[in-house]
Each structure stands twice: as C-alpha cells, then as structure tokens.
Amino acid sequence: MALSPREPTDANPRKQGGPPTLRDRYVIDPAEELAALSQPSLRAFAVQDRRDATRPLFALIGKPGLPPRVNSLTHLRGESIRGLLPLVEFGVVDWPDYSQRCFAAVYQKPTGGRLTEAVAAGRISINEHDLPRRIIEPIAAGLRELAPNDISHRAIRPENLFVLDEDRQSVVVGDGAMTPPGYDQPAVFEPVERAMATPEGRGRGSIGDDLYALGVTIVFLLVGRDPVAKLSEDQLLNAKIEQGSYATLCGRERIPMSLLEPLRGMLSDDPDERWTLDELERWINGRRLTPIQRKPAQKIDARFSFAGREHATVRTLAHAFTKHVPEAARAIRKGQLDAWVRRSLKDAPMADAVAAAADLARVFERDHRGSDDYLVAKTVAILDPRGPIRYKGLSFLPEAFGTVMAVEAAEKGSMPRCAEVLANDIAGLWFVAQPNYTPGHSNTEKLFAQLRGHAANRDPGYGMERCLYEFNPALPCQSSFIVQDHVVDMRQLLPALDQASSRVDTTQPPVDRHIAAFVGHRLGTDIEPHLRALCGPSPSTQINGMLSLLAFVQWKHGPDQVLGLASWIGGLLGPTINSYHGRTLRHDLERAIPRVVRQGSLPELYNLIENQEKREEDRQGFLHAVEDFAATEREIQDVEHSDGSDSQLALTKGEEAAAMSSILLTMLVMSMVVLFEFF
Amino acid sequence: MATLAAIGATTVVVPGFALVVAIGMIPSLVARLLDRGPQRYKSICVGMANWSGVFPYVIDVFSAPNSFAGAKAILASPITYVVMWGCAALGYLLFTTVPPVVATFLTVMAQRRIASLRATQKRLIDEWGEDVAKPGGGA
Numbered sequence: 075m076a077l078s079p080r081e082p083t084d085a086n087p088r089k090q091g092g093p094p095t096l097r098d099r100y101v102i103d104p105a106e107e108l109a110a111l112s113q114p115s116l117r118a119f120a121v122q123d124r125r126d127a128t129r130p131l132f133a134l135i136g137k138p139g140l141p142p143r144v145n146s147l148t149h150l151r152g153e154s155i156r157g158l159l160p161l162v163e164f165g166v167v168d169w170p171d172y173s174q175r176c177f178a179a180v181y182q183k184p185t186g187g188r189l190t191e192a193v194a195a196g197r198i199s200i201n202e203h204d205l206p207r208r209i210i211e212p213i214a215a216g217l218r219e220l221a222p223n224d225i226s227h228r229a230i231r232p233e234n235l236f237v238l239d240e241d242r243q244s245v246v247v248g249d250g251a252m253t254p255p256g257y258d259q260p261a262v263f264e265p266v267e268r269a270m271a272t273p274e275g276r277g278r279g280s281i282g283d284d285l286y287a288l289g290v291t292i293v294f295l296l297v298g299r300d301p302v303a304k305l306s307e308d309q310l311l312n313a314k315i316e317q318g319s320y321a322t323l324c325g326r327e328r329i330p331m332s333l334l335e336p337l338r339g340m341l342s343d344d345p346d347e348r349w350t351l352d353e354l355e356r357w358i359n360g361r362r363l364t365p366i367q368r369k370p371a372q373k374i375d376a377r378f379s380f381a382g383r384e385h386a387t388v389r390t391l392a393h394a395f396t397k398h399v400p401e402a403a404r405a406i407r408k409g410q411l412d413a414w415v416r417r418s419l420k421d422a423p424m425a426d427a428v429a430a431a432a433d434l435a436r437v438f439e440r441d442h443r444g445s446d447d448y449l450v451a452k453t454v455a456i457l458d459p460r461g462p463i464r465y466k467g468l469s470f471l472p473e474a475f476g477t478v479m480a481v482e483a484a485e486k487g488s489m490p491r492c493a494e495v496l497a498n499d500i501a502g503l504w505f506v507a508q509p510n511y512t513p514g515h516s517n518t519e520k521l522f523a524q525l526r527g528h529a530a531n532r533d534p535g536y537g538m539e540r541c542l543y544e545f546n547p548a549l550p551c552q553s554s555f556i557v558q559d560h561v562v563d564m565r566q567l568l569p570a571l572d573q574a575s576s577r578v579d580t581t582q583p584p585v586d587r588h589i590a591a592f593v594g595h596r597l598g599t600d601i602e603p604h605l606r607a608l609c610g611p612s613p614s615t616q617i618n619g620m621l622s623l624l625a626f627v628q629w630k631h632g633p634d635q636v637l638g639l640a641s642w643i644g645g646l647l648g649p650t651i652n653s654y655h656g657r658t659l660r661h662d663l664e665r666a667i668p669r670v671v672r673q674g675s676l677p678e679l680y681n682l683i684e685n686q687e688k689r690e691e692d693r694q695g696f697l698h699a700v701e702d703f704a705a706t707e708r709e710i711q712d713v714e715h716s717d718g719s720d721s722q723l724a725l726t727k728g729e730e731a732a733a734m735s736s737i738l739l740t741m742l743v744m745s746m747v748v749l750f751e752f753f
Numbered sequence: 754m755a756t757l758a759a760i761g762a763t764t765v766v767v768p769g770f771a772l773v774v775a776i777g778m779i780p781s782l783v784a785r786l787l788d789r790g791p792q793r794y795k796s797i798c799v800g801m802a803n804w805s806g807v808f809p810y811v812i813d814v815f816s817a818p819n820s821f822a823g824a825k826a827i828l829a830s831p832i833t834y835v836v837m838w839g840c841a842a843l844g845y846l847l848f849t850t851v852p853p854v855v856a857t858f859l860t861v862m863a864q865r866r867i868a869s870l871r872a873t874q875k876r877l878i879d880e881w882g883e884d885v886a887k888p889g890g891g892a
Contacts, residue, residue: 655881699881700889703874710870713863724859728852729794735851736798736844743805751812 094167099124100180102133104170110187113234113249114258115140121180130183131162135169135176136252138557139484141477142177144548146225146251157216158227159184159236159246166560174558179252186237189245193298198242202330205292206358208245209235210336213288214354216247217281221351226279228255230287231263232294254477255279261307262300262323263287266314266343268471269307270393271462274481275470282348286319289340292333293323301327308393315389319343335362375418380405388419392458395450396469403446406432406453427456427507442498451500455507463504466491472501472518475525476545479538483552489538496522496529496541521545535605539591553588554578564596564631568624568639568676575638584642585620593623601626614653617646618684625676635674643679644671650683655696659688769820770811776828777807780841795848802844806837 094102103120111118111132121131136142142164150161164179192198200208213230220227229250238244256276261269265286268276294300301323302310313322320341329337336357339349349357377384378391381398385391395402405411406428416425435449442448451465462469468491470478479492495501501522508515521544528540543549551561551570555578559570571584585593590608594601604626607619621643628636644667651663663682670679764771784799810827817823827833877885 655884657880657882696881696885699877699885703877703885704888706870706874706877710867710874713866713870716863721856721860724856725852726792726794727859728855729790729798729848730792731855732848732851733792733794733797733801736801736847739847740801740805740808744808747809747812751809751816 094169094178096133096163096165096167096178096180100131100133100163102135102167102178102180108132110191111183111236111248113229113253116249116252116258121183130185131180132183133178133180134249134252135167135178138172138174138176138560139480140253140257141480141546141549142179142253143251143255144562146220147179149220149223149225150251153219155216155219157212157214157246158219159238159248161249161251164252166562175560177252177560179249181249182238184236184238184246184248185240186242188233189235189237190232192237192242193295198237200295202296202333205295205333208243209295210288210292210354211358212245213247214351214358217284217351218355221281226255226281227284228276228279228287229253229258230284230291231259232291234258235291254474254481256283257477259287262302262310263290265345265348266311266319266389267460267462269311269314270464271469271471271474272478274477275462275468275474277471277474280345281351282345285340285349285351285354289337290319290323292337292340293327293329296329296333297327308397311393312383312390314343315387315393376414378411378414378418388415388424388457389461392454392461392464395454395457396464399446399450402450402453403435406449407435411453424456428453431456442494448498448500452503455504459504459507459509463495463501465495465500468492468495472504472515472522475501475522476542476549479542480546480549483542489542492541493529493538496526496538499526533605533609534585534587534590535594535601535608536591537587539587540594543592543595551588551592553586553592555584555586555589561592564593564627567593568628568631568636569633571624571642572636572639575642580642580645583617583620583646584639585623590623593627597627597630599626599630612653613649617650621647621650621676621680621683625680628676636676637672637674640671640674640676640679643676644668647679647683654689654692655699656692659692767815767820769814769817769822769824772821772824773810773814773827774807777810777833777837778803780838780845784841784845795845798848799841799844802847803837803841806840810837 092101093104096102101122101124103122106120108118108120111134113134115137116134119133119135121133123129123131147161147164150158151164152162154160160182162180162182164177166175167178169176169178186192186198189198189200193200217227227247227250230247234248234250236246236248238246254274254276255278256264256268257273259273259276263286264276265283268279268283271277302313305313310322317325318341320338323341324337336349336354339353339357342348374386377386379385380391381394381401383390383394385394409429409432412425412428412432415421415428419425431449431452435444438444447466451463454461454464462471468478468482475492475495479489482489482492501519505515505519505522525541525544528536528544529538531537531540539552542552548562550559551557551567555574556567556570559566559573561567561570567589571589574584585608590605594605601623604619604623607615607622610616610619624639624643647667651660651667654660654663666682667679670682760771778800781796781800781803784803785793785796788795810833813827814820814824817826874886
C-alpha cells in the first residue's frame with residue numbers, strides 16, 4: 075500500500091539537539107538502522123538504555139498515519155511472554171526523518187537474528203521433529219497469554235520469527251501491534267475472507283486467524299520456501315477458495331504425517347471448523363484428534379464465465395466482480411447472474427436476493443441505489459457474506475473500518491469513499507446479508523449507525539472527522555496545526571496548540587474540524603453547547619464557541635498557562651469584542667485582553683470576553699440608547715415641522731406678534747389717556 | 754344689517770363722535786380693504802394703532818358741550834390728522850418690521866434645537882454603533 079508519510083526534511087521545526095529519546099531513558103539512534111529487524115512498514119533502529127548500556131534493545135518506528143494497536147502494546151509492555159518478543163516500552167518520539175512525532179516501540183533485541191536468515195545461513199536448523207517443540211509450542215504459549223485479553227497477534231509469518239538468544243533455543247514472534255492487524259502480512263498468511271480485504275481492512279481478527287497464519291508459517295518452514303510463490307494474489311485466492319487452503323499450500327508438498335493433523339486443523343477455511351487454541355494445545359500434549367476431512371466441492375451444472383475466467387463458486391465470482399464493476403453490473407442487470415445461481419447452484423433464496431437487488435437498482439435508477447458500485451457491492455455481499463465489504467476499491471471487514479478511514483485520510487487528506495460507505499449505508503448491505511447473528515456484528519452495526527449520524531452532520535465536531543476518531547481511539551489528532559505533535563491524549567492538545575502558535579498562520583482559528591471532532595470524542599463530556607456555538611451564525615459566536623471549548627479543555631486538563639495559544643486567540647477576538655454595542659466597554663475589553671493573555675489562561679480570557687453581567691448591562695444600555703435615539707429623532711421631526719423651520723409660518727407668527735403688540739400698545743395708550751383725562 | 758343699523762343709530766345719537774371716528778379711522782378702513790390674510794393681522798395691527806390715535810379726540814368730543822361742533826373744531830386742526838393717521842402709520846410700520854424679526858428668531862431657535870438633538874444622536878451612535886439608529890436596534 076502506498077501510504078505516504080511526510081518526506082524526510084531538514085526543515086524540521088521540532089529537531090532537537092540530542093537523539094530521539096523515549097521516556098527519557100531509551101535513546102534511539104537514527105543513524106544506526108537495523109535492516110535485519112525491520113518490518114515492511116516499520117523501520118528498526120539501535121537503542122541504548124541509559125540505565126543499562128549493555129542491554130540489547132532495538133526500536134521499531136511506525137509510519138505516521140498508521141494507527142498502532144495501543145491496547146495490545148499496553149498489555150504486552152514489560153511482560154516476558156514465552157513465544158513473543160519482549161516489549162520493553164512504547165510511546166511517541168521526535169523522529170528526525172519525518173516532520174512529525176512518531177510512535178516507537180522498544181523491544182528486546184533478538185541476538186540470534188531473524189529465523190529465516192539464521193536457517194538460510196545454516197546457523198540453525200529446524201526439521202519436522204523440531205517444529206512442534208521449537209516453533210508451535212512457544213507460539214501457542216504466547217497466544218495463550220494473549221487470548222484471555224481478547225488480543226490477537228495477527229503478524230505470525232516466517233519473516234517475523236526471531237531467535238531471541240545466542241544459544242538459538244528460543245524462537246519468538248516479533249511485533250504485531252505497531253501496525254494495524256494483519257497490515258504487513260502477505261495475503262497467503264491470511265484466511266480467505268481477510269486476504270480479500272486490503273491490508274488496512276483485514277480487521278482485528280481472532281486467535282483463530284493467528285492459528286491459520288501459524289499453519290501457513292509451519293508449511294513455509296517445512297518446505298523451506300514459499301510453496302505458492304508462482305501464483306499471483308488473485309490466483310492464490312481463487313485456488314484457496316476452490317481447492318481449500320490446505321490443498322493449495324500442501325497439495326504438491328511432502329507433509330510429514332505427524333503434522334498432517336494440525337495443519338489440516340489450522341488451515342481450515344471454515345472459521346467454525348478451524349482448530350482452536352485448546353485443540354492445538356491438546357495436540358501438543360500428545361492427544362491425537364481426528365483430522366478434518368476436506369469437504370467435496372459442490373457440484374454445479376455450469377460455470378459462470380466472467381472476466382476471462384470460468385467461475386465455479388460464488389466467492390471467486392464475487393471477488394472478480396469487485397475488480398470489474400461495470401461488467402459485473404451489466405451481468406447482474408441482465409439477469410445472467412440470478413439465472414446462473416438458480417440453475418447451476420440451485421440456491422433459490424440467493425437467486426431471488428440477486429434478482430431483487432437488480433430490480434431495486436432499476437427502480438432507483440436515478441439515485442445512488444441504482445449505481446453500478448452500489449449494485450455490485452450489494453450483490454457481492456449476497457454472494458459472499460463472509461467476505462469483506464467491497465465498495466469502490468475499498469475492501470474491509472466492518473471492524474477494520476476505522477483503520478481504513480485513517481489510511482484514506484493519511485493518503486488523500488480526506489475520506490470521500492469512506493463517507494460514501496456511511497452515507498449510502500454500504501455496511502448495512504453487508505450486515506443484512508449475514509446468514510447468522512453474532513453479538514460482535516450487532517455491536518459493530520450499532521457503531522456504524524452512530525457513525526452515520528455523525529457523518530451526516532456537517533457541523534464542526536461531527537462529520538467524517540468525528541467518525542475517524544470514534545473508530546480509532548488511539549489515532550492522533552490529524553489537524554494540520556498539530557499533526558506533527560502526535561496528540562493522542564487531551565492533556566497533549568493545548569501544549570501542542572501552544573507550540574503551533576509560533577509556526578502556523580495565526581489568522582486562522584486554532585480549532586479546525588479535526589480538532590473539534592478530536593475534542594468531541596476524546597473529552598468524554600457533553601460539549602454540545604460549545605460545538606453548537608462553533609457553528610453559530612456569526613463570526614463572534616463561532617469565536618466564542620472556540621474560546622469556550624478550549625477554555626473548558628484547559629480547565630479540565632490543563633496546563634495552567636498557554637501563553638502562545640492565548641495570544642493566538644487574543645488576536646482573533648475582534649468579532650467577539652465588536653459584538654458588544656458599547657464603545658467604552660469595547661475599549662475597556664481591548665485594553666484588558668493583553669493583560670489576561672499574559673496570564674495564559676483561556677478560562678480567564680473567556681470570562682473577560684463573555685461575562686454575562688457585562689453582556690446584560692451592554693444589552694440594556696443598548697436598548698436604552700435605541701429608545702433615546704428614537705425619541706430624539708421624533709423630537710427633531712417635531713422641531714423640523716414646527717413654526718421656526720417654516721418661513722411662512724414664522725412670518726405668520728411674526729404678524730400675530732405684531733398684531734398683539736399693536737393691541738397691547740393701544741390698550742396702554744387708552745389707559746394713559748383715560749388716566750390723564752379724568753384724574 | 755345690524756352693523757349698519759348700529760352705525761346709523763350712532764350717527765344720529767352722537768354725530769360728533771361718528772364724524773371723528775369716520776374721518777380718523779380711514780387708514781384702518783383702507784388696511785381692512787387691502788388685507789387678504791386669513792387672520793387679518795394687518796387690519797388688527799393698523800386698526801388698533803389707528804384707534805390709539807383717534808381715542809384721545811373721541812374723549813375730547815364727549816367732553817365738549819356740543820359734540821358735533823367740537824368734532825368739527827378737532828377735525829379743523831391738521832395736528833389731529835397727524836396724530837390719528839400717524840398712529841395708523843406706526844401700526845403699519847409695526848406690522849412691516851416685527852414679523853421678519855420674529856420669524857428669524859424662531860428659525861434660529863429651531864436650528865439650534867435640531868443641532869443639539871443631532872449632537873445627542875451622534876453621541877449615541879459613537880457610543881453604541883450605527884445599529885441604534887435602526888428601528889428596534891437592527892434586531
């Protein structure tokens with residue numbers, strides 16, 4: 075798979091003076107790569123323990139974007155389990171070759187080297203008599219330790235077997251937890267239904283899948299090579315489906331009688347018939363069981379010709395359909411498939427289901443249910459319900475959807491196909507097609523229903539980003555602001571954003587869709603009001619929502635001071651300050667912000683900006699101002715329509731005044747005349 | 754009709770008084786004929802001023818033993834006309850000069866009030882923003 079980690083760069087902002095160090099103790103030397111211990115998607119490097127320099131250790135560095143299995147790592151850390159390479163420590167380190175922090179696991183160094191290389195070099199020889207004691211028994215013991223914790227290894231293959239000690243007595247299985255389950259496994263080591271999935275879509279699996287891989291590993295070690303090396307992946311799958319895994323792998327090889335029984339058991343293609351760990355342990359302890367008999371292939375009247383091959387089983391046909399979708403859709407729509415299923419396979423319910431799918435596609439011709447991709451995905455689920463969900467090039471078991479999303483997000487920066495899987499309920503087609511009820515499926519189905527709800531919600535804190543974190547509890551936050559800091563835990567979020575403030579464009583708000591979704595999932599508290607504010611109608615509401623969310627995170631998880639982040643947010647508070655009406659209050663806030671920013675406290679900043687009393691006071695003041703303004707306007711209108719503003723009216727008033735003056739003067743004169751005349 | 758009857762009766766009863774008033778109030782009659790305003794302010798203004806000039810002679814007429822002869826003697830003096838008609842002229846002058854002054858005063862007062870109210874509004878906008886000018890605060 076072409077996962078694209080960030081290219082090595084010299085402009086690494088996190089590059090520090092010393093070498094990468096895990097937990098201040100395990101110093102990893104990037105200059106000393108150990109190719110002999112590397113895995114297909116993990117690079118191995120020398121490690122020195124500061125407390126014990128003689129201790130043989132090495133580190134595996136994970137690719138950014140590939141979620142490790144933290145549960146498994148946590149369980150294995152510090153444990154010395156027979157058959158498993160001892161995991162000393164794991165965590166996140168600053169890795170100079172990538173522009174971001176990476177997951178690293180420190181293991182005890184297997185001084186005997188890789189088993190296959192030791193065998194090839196003649197340093198060790200393992201024959202059919204040694205296999206049970208030196209390979210099968212210790213690995214079974216290791217799996218026995220994992221089983222009670224519902225952990226599977228999912229990376230058992232010859233290339234991942236190591237000789238732990240220099241006496242070459244102890245063979246162990248290497249790392250299986252630093253990559254998604256089965257991610258580095260060649261398809262031959264995976265049971266058919268998981269081999270048909272893409273590496274990231276193989277799913278957690280079970281101990282049964284580990285036993286299958288152990289069976290294949292034993293065959294490889296017995297014959298000393300890959301017995302199916304000449305087959306392509308499709309040919310191998312078809313052969314496994316049509317002939318069975320045991321016949322495909324061992325058919326032309328000389329298998330010792332003593333191993334016939336466990337190999338048939340472990341390589342059974344029916345998970346219900348496949349040997350369990352208990353059966354393997356009984357065999358190791360000397361009890362002989364009845365070998366599983368190969369079921370005769372179902373006789374069919376005629377094969378189905380498709381894509382240049384004559385198909386005798388619906389499983390190979392389903393696999394071929396996913397590789398040739400338009401041709402498959404044509405065959406389904408024309409009714410060729412259901413006719414073949416009905417006549418040749420004599421499976422009327424399956425034929426009816428296929429015909430119904432074709433009819434439905436015709437009815438809903440204009441929406442997604444009428445598309446070739448949907449029709450083929452539905453038909454494939456009907457034909458091969460135990461196989462993976464297959465849609466538009468994705469091929470995954472439901473439990474692996476999280477990893478599929480993580481890989482698609484890492485490769486493309488978005489998850490368009492995964493979004494379609496949820497929007498079109500493609501997983502629902504698979505669940506409906508399952509012949510038997512299993513509690514595991516029920517839980518996963520519920521999770522898918524929950525994810526569909528999240529995916530349909532386009533608001534910050536939801537969408538595909540939320541689905542990504544819901545399904546990948548150990549995935550670091552993928553925000554471009556902090557992806558290089560490998561933030562997995564809420565306590566790491568604000569320090570990472572604080573550091574990011576010095577290197578990113580601070581005109582952008584620090585909470586993007588990834589951070590909102592990450593907080594929404596990891597905070598474990600109801601933050602719905604914050605998220606609602608984040609998608610508010612106005613910039614001020616959105617900024618408020620962002621500040622309240624980060625303030626809540628700081629209040630709950632610390633740290634006490636985030637100076638850079640506070641400064642970053644302080645620079646974005648313009649719309650919030652402007653949401654206050656009062657200029658004086660706004661000026662007061664603008665003057666107070668630098669002081670609060672220097673405290674580095676987001677809750678304080680939030681309290682300053684979003685004080686309810688201040689907000690109410692401002693609101694009341696504004697309402698009074700509106701009333702005052704309206705009253706003033708009314709008064710202006712009155713004055714403008716009064717006598718003083720109309721010259722004609724003013725003149726009339728003047729004439730009235732003149733007349734009144736004349737009357738008064740006359741009365742005065744008359745009074746004076748009367749006084750002078752009669753007194 | 755009643756007015757004409759009153760005038761006729763007055764002429765018969767107090768002919769001196771009627772003569773003085775008839776001659777002295779000629780400017781008022783002219784002003785009344787020329788005044789087209791609805792409130793007749795010009796007539797009032799000129800008439801009242803004119804009456805203040807006629808009134809002293811009316812008192813003299815009533816004070817004399819023979820009012821008609823007294824009236825003729827009063828009307829024989831040119832000073833009488835200067836006083837009676839001069840007062841009417843003063844009334845006309847009052848009517849000509851006062852209204853523009855009053856109008857100017859009222860206009861200035863209104864403009865000052867509007868300026869004061871506009872300043873209040875500007876202070877409100879400066880403090881609370883343009884939204885205060887919108888009905889309901891722009892909500």
